[in-house]
Amino acid sequence: MIKTTKTKALSLSMIVSLALTGMANANVTNKDILNDQMTTEDVVTYGLGLKGQRYSPLKKINTETVKEMRPVWSFSLGGEKQRGQESQPMIKDGVMYITGSYSRVFAIDARTGDELWQYDARLPDGIMPCCDVINRGVALYGDLVIFGTLDAKLVALHKDTGKVVWKKKVEDYKAGYSITAAPIVVKGKVITGVAGGEFGIVGKVRAYDAKNGNLVWERPTVEGHMGYIWKNGKKMENGISGGKAGQTWPGDLWKSGGAAPWNGGTYDADVDLLFFGTGNPAPWNSHLRPGDNYFSSSRLAIDPDTGKIVWHFQTTPHDGWDYDGVNELISFDYKQNGKTVKAAGTADRNGFFYVLNRENGDFIRGFPIVDKISWASGLDKNGRPIYIDSNRPGNPADSKKGKKGTTVTSAPAFLGAKNWMPMAYSKDTELFYVPTNEWEMDIWNEPTAYKKGSAYLGAGFTIKAINEAYIGVLRAMDPKTGKEVWRYKNYSPLWSGVLATAGNLVFIGNPEGYLLGLNAKTGDVEYKFNTGSGIVGSPITWEMDGEQYISVLSGWGGAVPLWGGDVAKRIKHLNQGGSVWTFKLPK
Amino acid sequence: MKKSNSRLLCFAFSCCWFLCATAFSRSYDDIIESNEIVIAVYSDFRPFSYLGNGIDKGKEQGIDVDLARIIAKKLGVKLRLRWMTADESVDDDLRNNLWKGHYLKRTVADLMLRVPYDREYSLLRDDIGELVHQHVHMFAPFHTESWQVIYNSKKIESVETIAVFQYHDIGVEVDSIPQFYLTSAFRGRMRDRAKQFPSISEAISAMTESKVDAVMGLTSQISHLQSQLSKTDYPLAKNAFPMIGRQQWDIGMAVKADYRQLGYAVADIVESMIKTGEIEKIFAKYNVIYKLPNLYKTSE
Numbered sequence: 102m103i104k105t106t107k108t109k110a111l112s113l114s115m116i117v118s119l120a121l122t123g124m125a126n127a128n129v130t131n132k133d134i135l136n137d138q139m140t141t142e143d144v145v146t147y148g149l150g151l152k153g154q155r156y157s158p159l160k161k162i163n164t165e166t167v168k169e170m171r172p173v174w175s176f177s178l179g180g181e182k183q184r185g186q187e188s189q190p191m192i193k194d195g196v197m198y199i200t201g202s203y204s205r206v207f208a209i210d211a212r213t214g215d216e217l218w219q220y221d222a223r224l225p226d227g228i229m230p231c232c233d234v235i236n237r238g239v240a241l242y243g244d245l246v247i248f249g250t251l252d253a254k255l256v257a258l259h260k261d262t263g264k265v266v267w268k269k270k271v272e273d274y275k276a277g278y279s280i281t282a283a284p285i286v287v288k289g290k291v292i293t294g295v296a297g298g299e300f301g302i303v304g305k306v307r308a309y310d311a312k313n314g315n316l317v318w319e320r321p322t323v324e325g326h327m328g329y330i331w332k333n334g335k336k337m338e339n340g341i342s343g344g345k346a347g348q349t350w351p352g353d354l355w356k357s358g359g360a361a362p363w364n365g366g367t368y369d370a371d372v373d374l375l376f377f378g379t380g381n382p383a384p385w386n387s388h389l390r391p392g393d394n395y396f397s398s399s400r401l402a403i404d405p406d407t408g409k410i411v412w413h414f415q416t417t418p419h420d421g422w423d424y425d426g427v428n429e430l431i432s433f434d435y436k437q438n439g440k441t442v443k444a445a446g447t448a449d450r451n452g453f454f455y456v457l458n459r460e461n462g463d464f465i466r467g468f469p470i471v472d473k474i475s476w477a478s479g480l481d482k483n484g485r486p487i488y489i490d491s492n493r494p495g496n497p498a499d500s501k502k503g504k505k506g507t508t509v510t511s512a513p514a515f516l517g518a519k520n521w522m523p524m525a526y527s528k529d530t531e532l533f534y535v536p537t538n539e540w541e542m543d544i545w546n547e548p549t550a551y552k553k554g555s556a557y558l559g560a561g562f563t564i565k566a567i568n569e570a571y572i573g574v575l576r577a578m579d580p581k582t583g584k585e586v587w588r589y590k591n592y593s594p595l596w597s598g599v600l601a602t603a604g605n606l607v608f609i610g611n612p613e614g615y616l617l618g619l620n621a622k623t624g625d626v627e628y629k630f631n632t633g634s635g636i637v638g639s640p641i642t643w644e645m646d647g648e649q650y651i652s653v654l655s656g657w658g659g660a661v662p663l664w665g666g667d668v669a670k671r672i673k674h675l676n677q678g679g680s681v682w683t684f685k686l687p688k
Numbered sequence: 689m690k691k692s693n694s695r696l697l698c699f700a701f702s703c704c705w706f707l708c709a710t711a712f713s714r715s716y717d718d719i720i721e722s723n724e725i726v727i728a729v730y731s732d733f734r735p736f737s738y739l740g741n742g743i744d745k746g747k748e749q750g751i752d753v754d755l756a757r758i759i760a761k762k763l764g765v766k767l768r769l770r771w772m773t774a775d776e777s778v779d780d781d782l783r784n785n786l787w788k789g790h791y792l793k794r795t796v797a798d799l800m801l802r803v804p805y806d807r808e809y810s811l812l813r814d815d816i817g818e819l820v821h822q823h824v825h826m827f828a829p830f831h832t833e834s835w836q837v838i839y840n841s842k843k844i845e846s847v848e849t850i851a852v853f854q855y856h857d858i859g860v861e862v863d864s865i866p867q868f869y870l871t872s873a874f875r876g877r878m879r880d881r882a883k884q885f886p887s888i889s890e891a892i893s894a895m896t897e898s899k900v901d902a903v904m905g906l907t908s909q910i911s912h913l914q915s916q917l918s919k920t921d922y923p924l925a926k927n928a929f930p931m932i933g934r935q936q937w938d939i940g941m942a943v944k945a946d947y948r949q950l951g952y953a954v955a956d957i958v959e960s961m962i963k964t965g966e967i968e969k970i971f972a973k974y975n976v977i978y979k980l981p982n983l984y985k986t987s988e
Contacts, residue, residue, distance in 0.1 A: 184791070203792075226793075227731065227773045234792060301862035301884070352871060352880045357862045384863065389871040389879070498872040498931055548933055549809045551778035553730060554802040554833065555906065556934035557865040559777065563815040663791075666815060 127194045127260070129241040134286055135370055141644040144192040145241045147283035148523065149600070149641060152432040153367040155525035156601045157642045161649040162686060163604030167618045167628040170651070170684050174214030175632075178207065178656065178679035185658020186679055187521075189238040189283065189598060189639035192652075196260070199654060199681060200236040200283075204250040208263060211645060214683065218263030222250045230279045231296065232660035237365065237521075238283035238639075240291060242311040247291055249280025255293060257314060267314035271295060277302050282365030286311055287375060287405045294322075294362030294377055301357035306366070306377050306401075308408060318408030322379045323358035324349055324395035328408055342396065342410060349393040359383030360397040364427035364521050371432070372443065372460050374411055375403040378427035386560070387421030388496035394419055398426035400447060402462060412462030416449045418485065421493045422476055422542075423515035424451040431533075432459050433526050435581055446580050448524055448535045450517025451476070455484060456580050468583030470519065470537050470576060473512040473567055494544040497558035512541035514564045516660060520596065523639055527601035530621050532577045532586055534607045536595040539567045539574055540668065563666040572671065575599070575609055577624060587624030589617075593671045596659050598639025600651075608651065610636020612661070612675055616653055616682065634678025651684045713786060713796050713944040716953055724766045727756040728785040728797035731771035734889065735912035735974040736802060751908075752801045754970045755830065755961075759799070762957045770797040778804060779820065787823035787944050798943065799954060805829035805940035805981065825945050828958040829938035829981035830967055835866065836910040837925035839902035840895055847902065847925035853878040859891030859900040860884055865932075866904040873931045889913060895922070908976045915975030938981040959984070 129145050137143070138150025141159050149155050162170055178186065184202035191198040196217065197209040204222035209215065230251050239248040245257040245266055252274040257266045272278035277297045284293040290308040297304070304322035309315060318330040318339065325346025330339040346355050359382045366377035382390060382397035398417040401410050417424040430447040445459035452474040456465040464484030476493070477486035494509050516538065524535045542564050550559030566572050573591030578584070597610035606627065607619045612635035618628030635657030642651045656679040662672055719725050729737035729752045737750040748769060760767035772785050784790040786800045803826050812820040837858070839847055844856055853870065854877050860866040862884040870882035883900050885891040891903045892913045902925070903910065914922060929935060941958075943951045961967045962984055971978035 224792075227771070228792065229773050229775060229790075230792075301886075351876065353883055354871065354879075356884055384868060384871075386868065386872065389868060389876070391876065496872060498869075543815060549806065549812060551804045551806075551809065551937075552776065552865060553733070553774040553778070553781075554736070554804070554939055555865045556804065556806070556833075556937040557868065558933040561815070 128243050129193060131289060134242070143194070144190070144641045144643050147189055147238050147240065147285060147365065148367060148429070151285060151287065151368040151370070153429050153523060154431055154433065154528075155523060155599060155639070156527050158603045159642055159644055159649045160602060160604035162602065162606065162642070162651065164606060164620050164627050166686055167604070167606060169686050170618070170628060171687060172630065172682055172684050173650075174683050176207075176209055176214045176216070176681040178202070178205070183656060183677040183679040185233045185235045185637050186654040186656030187235040187237050187637050187639075187659055188654050190641050190652050190654070190681065191239055191241055192641070192643045193241055193260075195645060197652065197681070198239050198241065198246050198260070200238055200248050201679065202234045202236070202656070202658065204234075204236060204252075206239060206246060206248055206258060206263065208246070208260070209681065211650070211683070214681075220258050220263045222252070222254070222256065224250070225252055225274065228252050228274050228279065229277065230281070232663060233658050235281055235659055237281060240284040240286045242286040242289070242291070245311065247284055247286070247311065249282065249284055249293055251279045251281070253278040253280050253295060255280070255284065255291065255309060255314065257311075269309060269314040269316075271307060282363060285366055285368060287368045290317055290405065292366060292375060292405070294365060296363035297359070297361045301383060302361060303356070303358060304361040304379055306362050306375075306403060306408070308405070320403060320408040320410065322360045322362055322377070322396050322401065323355055325355040330408060339408060349395040351391055354390050357383055358394065358397060360399075362427065364429065367429055367431060368405065369432035369445070369459060373405065374459070375405050376430035376432075376445065376459075377401050377403060378425070378430065378447070380425040380427055381420045381423050385423060386497060387419055387493065388498070390419075392419060398424055400426060400430050400457070400462075402459070414455070414457055414462045414464065414484065416453070416455065417451045422451070422511055424449065424517065426450070427521065428519060429523050430457070430459075431524070431526050433528070433580070435531065437581070444580070446526065446533055448519040448533070448537070450513065450519060451486070452513045452518040453480060453486075454533070454535065454578060454580070454583070466583060470535055470578065471513055471539055471574075473539065473541065475510065475512045475541070494560065495546055497546045497560050499546070508543050508545040510541055510543050512567065513538070514540040514542035515562070516540065516564060516594070516664070520660070522596055522637070523598040525599040525601040525607065527607075527621055529603055529605070530577070531579070531581070532621070533580055534599045534601055534621075535576045535578055536597065536599055536609060537574045537576055538572050538594045540572055540594070541565055541567055564664055565667040566671070572668070573611065575607070575619070575624075577621070589619055589624050589626070593675075594661050594668065596637040596661055600640040600642060602642055608640045608653070610638065610640065610653055610655070612637070612657060612672055614655065614675075616640065616684075630684070632678075632680070632682045633676075634680070635675050648685050648688070653682055655680050655682055713798050713947060715947050716950040719765060719798055719950065720763070722765075724768055725760050725763060725799065726768045726770050726797040727759065728770040728772050728800040729753060729756060730774055730802060735908060735976055737771075751970050751974055751976065754973070755967070756801060758961065758966070759954055759957055763953065772800075782821065782824050782942060786942060796944075798947070798950065800942045802939055803942040805938040805983075823945050824942045825948055825951050826942045827940055827951050828955040829940040829983055830958050830962065831939055831971065832936050832979035832981050833939050834907045834936035834979070835904065835929050835932065836907040837902050837904045837927060838892070838895070838910045838914055838922055839925055840898070841921055841923055843898070843901040847927045849927050850878065850929060853881050853902070855881070856901040857881050857883050857899075859894050859903040861888050861891060861905065862886060864905075869929065869932050870904065892917075911977040912974050936979070938983070
């Protein structure tokens with residue numbers, strides 16, 4: 102009797118101490134975040150490292166072994182809320198954290214696929230997110246799981262229980278704001294942008310203290326708006342973005358300039374800068390707002406401590422085609438003439454890939470990432486587009502009474518040569534793997550248009566495939582030469598993130614439902630598995646119990662199915678879903 | 689641009705996943721049987737449909753709300769209002785609120801108010817030749833809308849033409865047609881003078897505080913807000929709006945194309961209300977200038 106009790110007490114204390122050590126290890130630190138790219142046992146950042154290279158040094162799954170790879174578990178996001186699943190999973194201590202459509206978060210046992218907890222944000226009536234009810238993932242810090250909601254709140258949950266620790270309203274959803282991107286944590290601060298339609302919003306990047314959600318700084322992305330910093334709880338002016346209003350905008354249109362940084366950001370510790378991209382300027386009709394319209398359709402380098410803009414690079418000045426400049430800027434180094442160049446690469450919706458000096462934003466080189474670009478004939482020595490004026494969509498005010506105006510055909514289409522879906526950079530091959538789409542749009546003036554009970558001159562447009570055989574093209578691009586090394590063509594548009602590994606593999610999903618594993622050097626398909634619904638999420642890989650795992654969300658949706666015309670024909674048969682698939686090699 | 693006035697051919701969803709009973713627009717018989725009609729009106733849209741403040745705090749009111757009440761009453765059913773958040777165009781609002789539902793919440797109304805009554809618009813074809821509005825039936829124009837400038841007579845002697853707004857600041861609602869118009873017409877010569885405000889009533893307040901000299905908006909909105917001001921200090925201008933496209937247009941309502949019987953019943957109610965002057969009385973209650981649609985003028 103006595104003996105048994107003792108053993109019990111002993112084992113109980115062991116459990117307690119084990120649990121305690123487990124807890125202590127489990128907190129995500131700044132160091133974990135900074136080293137994420139090299140630590141293979143966890144994925145604690147969006148982009149597998151703050152640089153966003155989406156490269157893993159793992160190579161147990163490689164071009165030789167990948168054929169044997171098979172699913173080990175699948176997890177259903179359930180309910181009747183099956184919409185686009187654009188999330189990238191995170192992994193910490195054998196737990197996977199994902200977001201789902203409609204602002205949901207799940208914690209899953211990464212070994213078994215068992216659900217540990219689920220959090221459902223209560224969404225108000227009347228929210229109007231632009232492009233599906235998606236979310237791209239969480240940020241991890243300390244014992245918190247942090248994500249942005251469709252009604253523009255930032256919510257921090259406890260990693261073990263899913264209970265709310267703090268919650269902050271970032272913007273008013275009634276004014277048209279929402280959040281869909283994954284926040285990032287840099288130096289203990291959660292950094293997030295906002296998404297917003299064209300309801301006269303002003304884009305802002307904000308930093309919050311990750312521990313309690315207190316605002317640290319706020320940086321408007323439109324010229325003329327004051328930035329703020331909070332010191333000891335006191336809000337202080339911190340300089341007007343761009344110096345002053347009215348330099349690159351006419352009238353007071355800067356007051357509602359758009360430029361929403363809706364796709365999140367990256368960070369490079371080497372130069373200690375945050376990189377955020379910004380959306381198109383508002384209103385959409387470029388004839389209303391002559392000028393470059395800073396800082397729309399740009400990449401901004403922001404000081405993470407103060408929120409000051411250190412440099413900017415505008416990919417589409419005076420945008421008239423809806424070419425948001427939100428796509429991720431990925432830091433990478435390369436050698437040229439014996440010298441290391443601190444570069445960064447970004448693939449824009451406008452059809453060009455830009456290599457920039459990440460210390461100062463100087464343009465190094467640029468090259469097309471699609472076969473057809475009709476709005477610009479190229480880039481000048483500073484990286485500014487050389488416009489083809491006849492290809493700018495016309496001013497609806499110029500349309501003849503009652504007549505549908507002449508149609509302008511522009512490539513790429515408004516959904517972009519590359520949209521939000523993150524590319525990958527492999528330090529082994531020194532190539533960028535860029536998910537692109539070959540499509541164009543027709544735009545015409547429309548004299549019979551109505552908005553909230555008012556008649557006006559509007560514009561109509563439609564999106565079309567350029568080639569019968571394919572829209573999606575995954576391209577392997579050499580950033581040093583601008584040469585395309587290989588391409589993989591896909592019938593429907595690509596809308597999934599990319600992952601590169603040291604196993605000489607590149608993973609991507611397609612709307613047809615396949616997780617594809619391609620040879621990083623040749624583009625040959627080495628692996629394919631149908632997950633049952635279209636993939637628009639970003640795959641990850643990690644190591645657990647000595648084995649390499651790969652995970653991806655499956656669940657068709659996002660912006661593509663919301664559009665019609667020619668493209669709809671290719672995708673309307675695709676079924677919705679909502680699940681996580683996890684793979685490994687058999688033992 | 690991505691969302692404005694798109695020719696959407698939407699992806700059809702195969703399942704009804706949420707409150708099937710009220711997810712679809714319903715036939716006349718179903719409405720009568722259920723003893724309830726769902727009518728969609730725009731939220732926060734003075735003087736048409738809004739929640740009151742002051743002593744009327746939270747009370748559903750406005751021209752469209754009153755009209756909806758009478759329609760329900762004359763059909764002999766209870767009224768449930770569906771408050772719409774305006775999307776970028778009426779095409780989107782029709783899809784979100786009448787024939788398909790927004791993807792967030794696939795429910796729709798039986799009847800939607802403040803829909804244009806415009807033959808050209810209802811017969812619009814998309815880029816592949818399909819009828820854009822094949823899913824809805826637009827009918828029963830109940831008033832004619834137009835644009836209006838109100839100005840501070842101490843600052844501007846008179847507004848003969850829109851050209852004075854090359855020299856005088858004019859307030860507009862952000863992301864509205866007047867904003868687009870003033871920033872684009874005449875190669876943007878009035879662009880620097882167009883000052884944007886979150887709402888028309890805030891623009892009017894700015895005018896009374898001498899921050900702008902005039903305001904442009906819908907005739908209904910401007911006349912409604914003018915009623916709280918001195919008409920000699922803040923008169924209505926008589927200028928035209930060249931290059932704005934349509935100078936005036938009719939506002940009516942819509943039902944789903946399959947439910948024309950409901951449309952006919954409602955059209956009869958509206959027509960009798962126009963003949964008895966009931967509609968005009970509702971407009972007068974909100975101090976709004978009423979203009980009779982042409983349809984009824986010719987039928988007289």
